[in-house]
Amino acid sequence: MAGELKVTLVRSKYGRLKKHAACLRGLGIRRIHNPVVVKDTPENRGMINKVSYLLKVEEA
Template sequence: MAAANELKVTLIRSKHGRLKSHQACLRGLGIRRIHNPVVVKDTPENRGMINKVSYLLKVEEV
């Protein structure tokens, strides 16, 4: 994890109608709208939130 300590996370499917806990994970990651990428640090906490809602996201290493 030397150079890739950030992740670019993009919402590709709508958050509406999803479980409240999944919507909370998206809020925790700072994601607001579809196709608007957000750069987050690669921490175990962020990885856990990303794994929980991975079916809604596209994730790339920065």
Template sequence: MISAKQLKLTLVRSLNGRLKAHQQCARGLGIRKIHNPVTVIDTPENRGMINKISYMLKVEEA
């Protein structure tokens, strides 16, 4: 079985004062706190959310 590629996301800027859509993207990716890494599967849907809020994230391959 082939394992799916994973990405490690870390929020490096606050969600306060951001657009609601950007806050919802962070919530959809499972991000809750700043500097708390989250691992997600690399899918087109997740990539779209990551691209939308890329200015707030640090993205690494897991």
């Protein structure tokens, strides 16, 4: 798992659970349709899986 992932927020973070908003902050996501490149690590994968219903994920 030594790659990078491009993560884009496609649905609003407002009105979500606090833990889900914290995952978005941990990934460095700030606003909708603004892609962020993160390392493909188990920690980041876990955060992405938790809020996958808000995100679009691509190989970077």
